[in-house]
Amino acid sequence: MRFIRIFSIGLMIWATTGVPAQASSDYFHQRTWAWNGRELSPGNNLAMLQPGNDTRVNLLLLLQGDRRASATDGKGKVFFEWPELSNSLYPAPADFESNSRYSHSRCQTVDTGRDAFVQAVRAVKNMPEMERDLLIAVRRSLSPDCEEPTASVGGVTRLAALQSQTGRDFGVYLTSALAFYNGDFDTATKGFSSLVQAKNDWLKETSLYMIARSELNRSQVRAFDDYGYFDGTSAVDQGAIRNAERGFNLYRKIYPKGSYQQSAKGLLRRVYWLAGDTEKLSAEYGDVLSGPGATGLLLPVLIQEVDDKLLPNLAPGSIANDPELLAMAALYRMRKPYDPYGEEKPKPAIGRSEIEAMRDSLSGRPGLFEYLLAAHAFYVANDPKMVLATIRDDARRPNYGYLDFSRQMLRGRALEAVGDRNARGFWLQLLAGSESGYQRGLVEFALARNLERSDSVADVFAADSVVQTPVLREILLQYSAGPALLRRQAKDAKAVKRERDLALYVLLYRELTHRDYSAFLDDLKLVPADANVLEPFYNLSTENNYGYEVEPAPVPLGLFTKFDESSAFGCPRLKQTVQTLASSPNDPRAQLCLGDYLRMAGFDDYWLDEQPKTESLGGQKQGFPGSQFSRLEAYKRIIADRRSSPENRAYALYRAIWCYGPAGKNSCGGEEVGQGQRAAWFRELKIRYPSSQWAQKLKFYW
Amino acid sequence: MARLLFLSFALLFLGGCGRSAIQETQTVVAEDYDSFWLWAGVKPQPVLDQARSIYILAGEVRAGDAGRFRQLRPATPDVAAVDLWLVVRVETLEWSPAVADEILRLAEKWDRRDRPLTGIQIDFDARTDGLEGYASFLRSFRQSLPDRFKLSITGLLDWSANGDPSGLSALADVVDEAVFQTYQGRATIPGYERWLARLRDLPMPFRLGLVQGGQWQEPDHLDDMPNFRGYVVFLVNPSRVRAGD
Numbered sequence: 019m020r021f022i023r024i025f026s027i028g029l030m031i032w033a034t035t036g037v038p039a040q041a042s043s044d045y046f047h048q049r050t051w052a053w054n055g056r057e058l059s060p061g062n063n064l065a066m067l068q069p070g071n072d073t074r075v076n077l078l079l080l081l082q083g084d085r086r087a088s089a090t091d092g093k094g095k096v097f098f099e100w101p102e103l104s105n106s107l108y109p110a111p112a113d114f115e116s117n118s119r120y121s122h123s124r125c126q127t128v129d130t131g132r133d134a135f136v137q138a139v140r141a142v143k144n145m146p147e148m149e150r151d152l153l154i155a156v157r158r159s160l161s162p163d164c165e166e167p168t169a170s171v172g173g174v175t176r177l178a179a180l181q182s183q184t185g186r187d188f189g190v191y192l193t194s195a196l197a198f199y200n201g202d203f204d205t206a207t208k209g210f211s212s213l214v215q216a217k218n219d220w221l222k223e224t225s226l227y228m229i230a231r232s233e234l235n236r237s238q239v240r241a242f243d244d245y246g247y248f249d250g251t252s253a254v255d256q257g258a259i260r261n262a263e264r265g266f267n268l269y270r271k272i273y274p275k276g277s278y279q280q281s282a283k284g285l286l287r288r289v290y291w292l293a294g295d296t297e298k299l300s301a302e303y304g305d306v307l308s309g310p311g312a313t314g315l316l317l318p319v320l321i322q323e324v325d326d327k328l329l330p331n332l333a334p335g336s337i338a339n340d341p342e343l344l345a346m347a348a349l350y351r352m353r354k355p356y357d358p359y360g361e362e363k364p365k366p367a368i369g370r371s372e373i374e375a376m377r378d379s380l381s382g383r384p385g386l387f388e389y390l391l392a393a394h395a396f397y398v399a400n401d402p403k404m405v406l407a408t409i410r411d412d413a414r415r416p417n418y419g420y421l422d423f424s425r426q427m428l429r430g431r432a433l434e435a436v437g438d439r440n441a442r443g444f445w446l447q448l449l450a451g452s453e454s455g456y457q458r459g460l461v462e463f464a465l466a467r468n469l470e471r472s473d474s475v476a477d478v479f480a481a482d483s484v485v486q487t488p489v490l491r492e493i494l495l496q497y498s499a500g501p502a503l504l505r506r507q508a509k510d511a512k513a514v515k516r517e518r519d520l521a522l523y524v525l526l527y528r529e530l531t532h533r534d535y536s537a538f539l540d541d542l543k544l545v546p547a548d549a550n551v552l553e554p555f556y557n558l559s560t561e562n563n564y565g566y567e568v569e570p571a572p573v574p575l576g577l578f579t580k581f582d583e584s585s586a587f588g589c590p591r592l593k594q595t596v597q598t599l600a601s602s603p604n605d606p607r608a609q610l611c612l613g614d615y616l617r618m619a620g621f622d623d624y625w626l627d628e629q630p631k632t633e634s635l636g637g638q639k640q641g642f643p644g645s646q647f648s649r650l651e652a653y654k655r656i657i658a659d660r661r662s663s664p665e666n667r668a669y670a671l672y673r674a675i676w677c678y679g680p681a682g683k684n685s686c687g688g689e690e691v692g693q694g695q696r697a698a699w700f701r702e703l704k705i706r707y708p709s710s711q712w713a714q715k716l717k718f719y720w
Numbered sequence: 721m722a723r724l725l726f727l728s729f730a731l732l733f734l735g736g737c738g739r740s741a742i743q744e745t746q747t748v749v750a751e752d753y754d755s756f757w758l759w760a761g762v763k764p765q766p767v768l769d770q771a772r773s774i775y776i777l778a779g780e781v782r783a784g785d786a787g788r789f790r791q792l793r794p795a796t797p798d799v800a801a802v803d804l805w806l807v808v809r810v811e812t813l814e815w816s817p818a819v820a821d822e823i824l825r826l827a828e829k830w831d832r833r834d835r836p837l838t839g840i841q842i843d844f845d846a847r848t849d850g851l852e853g854y855a856s857f858l859r860s861f862r863q864s865l866p867d868r869f870k871l872s873i874t875g876l877l878d879w880s881a882n883g884d885p886s887g888l889s890a891l892a893d894v895v896d897e898a899v900f901q902t903y904q905g906r907a908t909i910p911g912y913e914r915w916l917a918r919l920r921d922l923p924m925p926f927r928l929g930l931v932q933g934g935q936w937q938e939p940d941h942l943d944d945m946p947n948f949r950g951y952v953v954f955l956v957n958p959s960r961v962r963a964g965d
Contacts, residue, residue, distance in 0.1 A: 101785035110788070123796075165796055165829055245764040245776065246795035553849070553882065571849075680917045 051096075051463075051493060051560070051635040053431065056354045056397045062097045065456035066424040067345070067389065069352035069397050072100050073329060074321050076349050078107065079420040080342040080386075081307060081317060086419065087455025094487055096459040104318035106455055124235050125164035125199055132157055134277075135191070138220035142184055149185035152176060157192060162199030172196065187216045191225065198228065203236035203258075223269075227278040230265025233258045234285060237292055251294035259293045280314060291327040296336040299328055304340030334372065339379040341386055348373060348390050352397045367398045389425050396428060396435075405432035413447040423457055430464055442468050449484055459487050463635065466490045470638050476503050481512075488517070493560045493636040495521050497629055500641030501529070501537065508544055519573035523555055526578045527626060530612070532644040535600035542578060542593065549576035554620045560636075561625060583615045586711065587669055606656045606666045613649040613673065613686075622649075622685040648688030650677050657699070664707060671703040672712035678720040696720065746937070748930045748953060755927070755952040757807070760792040762955050773803035775841055775872075775899075775952060778826055780809035787816040789823060796829055803838040805872060806830055810844040813857045820864045827869060839870030839896065848878045851887025858894045870896040874929065877902065877915035880922055892924035899952050901929040902936065920945050932956050 050059070055068045063075045065087075071079075091106035092098070139145070139153045160172035174196055177189040194209025210232060213225035237258035243249055266282045266289065273279070287306075290299035303324050310317045324343070329350070337343050351368035373390045380387040388408050395404035409429045418426065426448055433441040445465040452461045466485045469477050475498045478485045485491065495507065495517070507513055507521035522544055529538035552574035559570065583589055589611035598608040616622065627646060630637040653674035656662045662670070675696055677686035684690055700719035707713045750756065750765070754772040758764060768774060779791040789808075797804065806827050823840065831837035842861070846854035862871050875898040879888065891898070900919070916939045919926065925947050930936050931954045942948055 099782070101782050105785060166832055242795040243764055244798045245758055245768070245774075246793040246797045247764050248794060558847075 050633075051630065052633040052637075055431075056352065058353060061099055063099060063103070064097065064427075065092070065103075065420065065454075065460050066427040067349060067421065068393070068424075068428075069349045069354075071349070073346055073350050074100050074318070074325050075103055077307075077321050077324065077342060077346040078104060078318065079424070080345055081321075082107070082420050084419040086417070086457075089453045089455060089458070092455035092457065092459060094459065094489070095456060096463045096487065096489070098456055103456065104321075108316045108318050110316060123164040124231070125162060128160075128162060128199065131195065132160070134220075134224070135188075135195075138218070138224075139188060141220070142188075142218060145182060145185055149180055149182060152179060153185065153188050153192065160192075160196055160199075162196060164199060164201070184216075184218055187213060187218060187221055191221055194225075194228070198232050198235070201235075201239075203232045203239070206232040207236070207261075223273055223276055224278070226265070226272065227269050227276070227282060230262045230269060230282070231285065233265055234262035234289060234292075237262060241292065251292065254292045254294075256293070259289060263289045263293065280312070284313060287323070287327070294331065296328065296331045296333065297338070300332070300337045300340070300343060303328055304338060304343055307340070307342065334368075341380045341383045344376055344379055345383075345386055345390060348376070349393065352394060368394065370394055370399070383421070385421055385425060389421065389428070392425070392428055392432075396432060402432035402435035405429060406436070411444070413444055413451070415451045417451050417454060418457065423452065423454075427460065427464075430461075434464075434468065442472075446484065459490075462487045462490055466494065467635055470494060470498055470635060475499060475641070479503060479507055488514075489559045490635065491517060492520060492557060493630075496524055496557065496560060496626060497636035498638060498641050499524070500643075501525065501534070503641065504528075505541065508541070516570055516573065519575055520555075520557075523573045523575055524626065526575075527621075527624075528642045530578075530596070531616070531621075531627075531647040532642050533599070533603060533647060534644070535596050535603065538596055539593070539600060545575045545579045549579060550574045551576035551580045554624060556625065577619055581615070581619050583611070583618045585614060585618070587611070587614060589614050604655075606659070606662050606670075609652045609656065610666060610669055610673070612647070613652055616647075616649065617673075617686075623687075627687070646687065648686060650674060650684060650686035650688035650691075653677070653686070654688070654691075664710070668703060668707040668710040668712045671699050671707075672716055675699050675703070675716060675719045679718075680720060682720045746935070748932055748934050748936050750932045750953050750955060753930075753951050753953045755803075755950065757929070757952055757954045759954070763957055765955060765958065767955070768799075771802050773805065773838070773952070774799060775805040775807050777843075778806045778808060778830070779823070781812060781815055781819055782809075783811035787812060787814045787819060789815075789819045791826065798835060800835040804830065804835065805838055805841045807841045807843055810842055813844070813854070820861055824864060824866075827865075831869075837869065839872055840865065841872035841874065841899070843874040845874075845876055846879075848876065848882045849884075851879060851883050852890050855887065855890035855894055858891070862894055872897045872899065874898070875900045875926070880918040881915045885923075889923050892922075895924060897925045897927060897949060898922075899927040899929050903929070903931045903934050903954075916942070919948070922947055925949050927952050929954060 050062065054062045054070045057070050058072075059070060063071045065079070067076050067079055085107070087103060087106040091102075095102075135157050136154050139150055139157075142150070156173040156176055160174075162172075174193055177192060180186045180189045190209050191213060194206045194213075197203070197209060198206035207229055210225040210228045213221050214229070216222050216225070237255040239255065241249055241253045263286065266286050269276065269282050270279060276282075283302075283306075287299060287302050290296075290302060303320070306313050306320055307317075307324070310320050313320065324346075328343075329347075332347055332350075334351075337347055348368055351365070353367075370391065373387075373394055376390070377387055380390070392405040392408040395401040395408065405428055409425045409432075411426075411429065412422070413426050413429075415422070430441065430444050430448060433444055438444075442465065445461055445468060449458065449461045449465065452458045462485050466478055469475060469485070475494050477483060478491060478494055479499075495504065499507070499521070504521045504525035508518055508525055510518060513521075522541070525541055526538060526545075529535070529541065550572050552572065554577065555571065555573050557571075578592065581592065583592065587610065589595060592612075592615050595608050595611040595615065598605050599612065602608070629640055632638070653670040656666055656670035657674065674686075677684050678696055682693075696719045700716070703710075703713045703716060750767045751770070754770060755774070756768060756771055757775045757777070758768070759777045774797075776793065776797050778793055779789055781787060781789050792809075806823075808823055827837055827840055842858065844854070858871065858873065865871065871894065873891070873895050877900050880900070902916075916928075920941075927949045928942075929952050933956060
């Protein structure tokens, strides 16, 4: 049984954008348990800066300084996704809602605008009471709907009753605001423009700001298509967007302490994005990222914005002097070209000389310049020796900020790449200073990999082992451990139950399918009497999906002791079958019954039979000797053996044909046979054994 | 089309026949279909003009994101005269309390007189052994939905083969349809035929999800299955289709 990922090819973009976030993330959750330094794989982010990380993760790590995620957040984890890290470092307030009534449209200010208006009207001295009440009532009657403009007129017709100049000015403001929300930006801009000389200060200031907002909205009337997709800068009204830019800048100049300063600054980012002005946009991001507090936004929200708005249009040279943005972009450009939709043409990776040209710009972040040079050497130039020459050994610190940690991690990887014998010692030293969030699991991963590759898997399970992250231990038990180690772990009273059960489960399964029958019978005694009988175990933690199960599924050891495989062929229970095989391994009937057990219990195409790829943890070699039992091969042997009894032979033919049913795909392992062979088996079953129940049951072959 | 291999030998001597279920593989051409998924980051294509239903990704609740809903579409779709579905990609069922309300508010924003919203599709990979739990989750979500919105889910082929019947029937009671994916990335899921053979027993109306430019072999007897309602094609950006890899 396998869990099939659905939309593995989705690509995530953030709400306020419309630009494919080509760089950051999609829906691949699969954790390959391999170093994945240069290829984007959003489920496989690591706590070290590397080209393959989500660009948001790299930028967030870069902006932490000495700040680190808590050890609890990253505990037991190696890889993570962007939200895991960002929520851990910047928990959003509990009342966070991404979607208030009018969010993501200009209508989001309908309520705050009303309150400000009411307050401003109340503050006017000498306004006739009737006019004041009328203005407030009319404003309160407005409930524009930016999704369905033109629908709302509210009580604006009553504004004709206004007599005083200030009252009429506020009336003009209201009709302009309604036009704005209703999408009539010509009227809105015209109306607001007539108020910039108004006597009332609130009207003067607010109208100047609203002119720019109106022009901004006018610029994007045709920017999004019917499906809500951003059509690009060419679909933006360039005249209106220039008006908006001038308007916001004018506002910010005239009212340096004005109420809409923060909003105007934020909307300028949208202006630069819509106008396609990447240089101004990146300068603005450099500014707000260094002091996100002034924006009223959490850092991860700004980083998400950078990903959506800046990254897709980033060209070399368009970032000014912001070290973190420069580093994020440089790492991005070391990535192996990848794009699930094929929109991106492979671009050449960043050159070493381009990084060298950043020396001065990066000087504010000691260590960053060397790190980028070393990363380039490692990921692009394939020159690990250069890494060792660039980054000195500094693995004995009590703790690390993410940049310093990244430097040491890269050094460790370079030591591994050149085959340095001290790599293991280096990881052990680094581990002592890596308790912070997501750091420890990563160093343990490096260490586990090192041990596996030097035939020292047993050391991972030694009493004093520092590799304690469960998922790493489980991978090695499943794929790399031999019988002795599995048996030891299965019997280890000090091990956690899950690990003990898993070791025994893998041991029994492998003994059964590697024909170590007497060992199987011995070890079967370790299965507790109350063991579960469920469908075969599938380890979500190690194999797939989100990497970490909330509640680990129980290991169904009872499958080996209690499963009932009785069928028309009349097999005994598994234990008895294996007892027969232990004394005569080639007994045809017992082999057929072993096949029936594996088939009925659900072990066809079992995931444990598939070794991870070589570069992955657990991908070195299977710790179990001997070849794998295959139902198809067993059937072939019985069919080929002329001494087989008619009953056994008829059943073997029947089962061999069924290996390809009902859809022509072999589910029995072993070497494939063609359709001609299956047809021949079908004929033979029908002609030689016409009265057998198997011949009578089978109507087709596949 | 099914290619039947009649065995004259078997016919002559046995009065029966053997046949093969091996079929031809075809490339999925979006223009041959009328229902599509439009994911975030995928540029709308002219083929959408012929759509009878469009499933548009609107937002997601990601694992590791404290059960929050995030919107993924910058503007509200404005398409009329199709069955429009608002899709929410869901990685965890542990939603923060506000999520159902947020989805509902968004649905109401999409649902206008001149372009009604057909319903909401939840895209969640429920574990095959967790279907009953998923059904009860959906039941309570459905209770918060106005009756005018239908509820669709995406499904895993594995459900049909290994899902327990009571879990499947609990799902069938709460959803209007399920759409099963037959692909992983661009490729058809290996061995998918084995799962498809079991779809006949599914107690709910279902569709099959294909990927534009992907490979697809229509299995036997699909059209005979009473609950089969056709296909939904996952659109991908055009250069990818041309590349054919």
